[in-house]
Amino acid sequence: MLRPGTGALRREATMNSFWLHPSLILILGALVLPLVPARLKRAYLLLIPILLFARILTMARGEFGTVHFLDWTLVFGRVDALSSVFGYIMSLMCIIGTLYGLHVKDDAQHIAAWFYVAGSIGCIYAGDFLTLFLFWEIMAFSSVFLIWFRRRKESLSAGYRYLLVHIAGGVVLLAGIVLHCNAPGHDWSFNLMDVAHPTPAMYLIMIGFILNAAVPPLHAWLPDAYGEATFNGSVFMCAFTTKTAVYALCRGLAGMEILVPLGVIMALYGVVYAVLENDCRRLLAYHIISQVGYMVAGAGLGTQMAINGACAHAFAHILYKGLLFMGCGAVLHMTGQSKFTELGGLWKKMPWTFVFTLIGGLSISAFPLFSGFVSKSMIVQAGFEEHKLWVGFLLMLASAGTFLHTGLKVPYFIWFGKNKPRQETWDRAAEPPWNMNVAMIIASALCIFIGCYTPYLYKMLPYPEVAGEYHPYTAYHVFETLQILLFTGLGFFLLLKKLVPEPTISLDMDWFYRKGGRAFLWLARKPIQAADTFVGELYRVAGLVPLMVSARVAGLFDNEVIDGVVDGFAESIRGIGRRLRFAQRGQMQQSLAFAFAVAAILIIAFLLYTNALAR
Amino acid sequence: MKLTKFIEFLRDRLKTVIMICYAVLALVVVLDAIPAVVDKEHAHTAAEHWVGFWSVFGFAACVVIILVSKWFGHLGIMTREDYYEDGPASALEPQLHTAGARPSSGAATSASSRVSDHSSAPGKSKHAAPGDGRTPKGGHHE
Numbered sequence: 001m002l003r004p005g006t007g008a009l010r011r012e013a014t015m016n017s018f019w020l021h022p023s024l025i026l027i028l029g030a031l032v033l034p035l036v037p038a039r040l041k042r043a044y045l046l047l048i049p050i051l052l053f054a055r056i057l058t059m060a061r062g063e064f065g066t067v068h069f070l071d072w073t074l075v076f077g078r079v080d081a082l083s084s085v086f087g088y089i090m091s092l093m094c095i096i097g098t099l100y101g102l103h104v105k106d107d108a109q110h111i112a113a114w115f116y117v118a119g120s121i122g123c124i125y126a127g128d129f130l131t132l133f134l135f136w137e138i139m140a141f142s143s144v145f146l147i148w149f150r151r152r153k154e155s156l157s158a159g160y161r162y163l164l165v166h167i168a169g170g171v172v173l174l175a176g177i178v179l180h181c182n183a184p185g186h187d188w189s190f191n192l193m194d195v196a197h198p199t200p201a202m203y204l205i206m207i208g209f210i211l212n213a214a215v216p217p218l219h220a221w222l223p224d225a226y227g228e229a230t231f232n233g234s235v236f237m238c239a240f241t242t243k244t245a246v247y248a249l250c251r252g253l254a255g256m257e258i259l260v261p262l263g264v265i266m267a268l269y270g271v272v273y274a275v276l277e278n279d280c281r282r283l284l285a286y287h288i289i290s291q292v293g294y295m296v297a298g299a300g301l302g303t304q305m306a307i308n309g310a311c312a313h314a315f316a317h318i319l320y321k322g323l324l325f326m327g328c329g330a331v332l333h334m335t336g337q338s339k340f341t342e343l344g345g346l347w348k349k350m351p352w353t354f355v356f357t358l359i360g361g362l363s364i365s366a367f368p369l370f371s372g373f374v375s376k377s378m379i380v381q382a383g384f385e386e387h388k389l390w391v392g393f394l395l396m397l398a399s400a401g402t403f404l405h406t407g408l409k410v411p412y413f414i415w416f417g418k419n420k421p422r423q424e425t426w427d428r429a430a431e432p433p434w435n436m437n438v439a440m441i442i443a444s445a446l447c448i449f450i451g452c453y454t455p456y457l458y459k460m461l462p463y464p465e466v467a468g469e470y471h472p473y474t475a476y477h478v479f480e481t482l483q484i485l486l487f488t489g490l491g492f493f494l495l496l497k498k499l500v501p502e503p504t505i506s507l508d509m510d511w512f513y514r515k516g517g518r519a520f521l522w523l524a525r526k527p528i529q530a531a532d533t534f535v536g537e538l539y540r541v542a543g544l545v546p547l548m549v550s551a552r553v554a555g556l557f558d559n560e561v562i563d564g565v566v567d568g569f570a571e572s573i574r575g576i577g578r579r580l581r582f583a584q585r586g587q588m589q590q591s592l593a594f595a596f597a598v599a600a601i602l603i604i605a606f607l608l609y610t611n612a613l614a615r
Numbered sequence: 616m617k618l619t620k621f622i623e624f625l626r627d628r629l630k631t632v633i634m635i636c637y638a639v640l641a642l643v644v645v646l647d648a649i650p651a652v653v654d655k656e657h658a659h660t661a662a663e664h665w666v667g668f669w670s671v672f673g674f675a676a677c678v679v680i681i682l683v684s685k686w687f688g689h690l691g692i693m694t695r696e697d698y699y700e701d702g703p704a705s706a707l708e709p710q711l712h713t714a715g716a717r718p719s720s721g722a723a724t725s726a727s728s729r730v731s732d733h734s735s736a737p738g739k740s741k742h743a744a745p746g747d748g749r750t751p752k753g754g755h756h757e
Contacts, residue, residue, distance in 0.1 A: 275684035276693050351618040384659045392659065400676035475653045480663075482643050484673035490640060491677030498681050504693040514699055
């Protein structure tokens, strides 16, 4: 709690120079974006993420941005090995993601994405629970716009569900934080908790974290939202929310036993649902759940090897999953379709997108020479080393499933397969714009580079000396992996008939709040409608009816010249009346956007204030 | 485009490609059996010393995943695509469209369309804007 002594000491020790919070670059950059002239827009869109990346590369280790706020000591910048590796990859992904959506004209989409990344990076560098929570919420509230901006009827409701789940998770997290930090002997600093003796408060914090990590049964928001977001929104979303949660687990709850079985269940759960899925982006979303399962299990194992593995896998995952979502996003963007039953045989039209997606698929499947191979195996190895054989074998089983879907099913049914898309889909299909291709090339190159040159990634890990002793390219490991993957491939082609996608959706845990919501809606609608009808009637009677009547009365004068004028006047008044009705009704999203903008300005003021204090 | 030509080239010789794949599978198993190539000292369990253990594991894993998942899916998890559009909320759909189709009588919009109104009203104009930047019309992707 209140620790004025240490706080003051800390501040004196580290706070003698201006410390620029990396999130501030994105937030300010986003706010200035609408003012940038159109011809400079693309350069500016690239400049800000590159500045962010440069800032993170040049940041010294230590604790910065410490602020005393009422009774609390807030730490905005804890830069150590664990936060640096996450900060590095997230800012790198911000460059790739922005490049991918560079041609999107709508500024608001870029602003939402940047705020989202800023929230994520703020969480990574947060040194205390309150700062963590603040950025945690920024993340949820800004990412929902990436869903809404797709502007389908379904996107709107998917966005509300996403928000609902994350607000609920945020409340649980906050409750846990307050209980935990107010307990005797605890303060607000966000460090490894006493995982050997979990308290109810720690379980609440864990629930808050694992909801964002999409651990079943708290996972249904993920495929629901990521399948419905804009083509480039999903590229951002797949990288940040779950991986921030993985970071939080590694930081605060490493070694918490229960995370191991939860992670293994996740890894398999995602695989099972991916078999059933007909929408390629929802399939990829289920594979996020599966892959994050490895990381959650790694965090739960908690050994140095396992934490290294979780971080390495998060690093690799952000790139290859981004690449996969870029590939499928390109198909959606160019053809307007994302369902396997509406696609097929696209190799003639989008061959390069196929190659990039295949590279992503091989990386996620942990094929030798691709990034997943050098990261995933660390977690499996850690499981075996802890003599938890079931963990090792079940994670191996899940990796067979990963190759089956992401390496084989996705490329096969989109670019090959027997299915023929509709003529208009076929006519629209073509290679995507240059910037999308370049983003995919960069991500592909990094996936292969990480797989081929292991020191690049291993030196960044929290325990580099442990990672230095780990050698993924032993003959045994290579042959073990090749056998599993190649024979999975054999199984795929032998059972191809079983895997032909069906035009269905799969019920998941979201059933409870989607159908439960109906019941609530049904109850609420009657009274709400009654009130609304009353107000609507009031406006009509008090505002429009007299105007209409007066217009008609004027018309009765039967003067042809005056008639036209008065009718026009009445028409315009009626228009005003209509607008008045809409204003009174209020667009929920517009109000929300306004509220978030105000919140954002407050946060910036707060950050500036922090930096002013720091000086 | 050269890449398309290459894929076409492979597809024209599908039989040969399949034969090569089988050969690779066999080669991997054979190499795995030679101790000089693959040192199994670091294996975690005795089973891993069997020749082709991971091949069998991979194949069995694939079959089990497909069969179990499909069995699970057909228990009732897989359902029709408009499943969630049913129920009380779908009763609003026709009213929503009729409300949207009478733009001039905005004053008299029936209140029953209000619940889902945030997607109609001004949203209508948004619908017409390209949703993902490139949709030709309607912003609808399906």
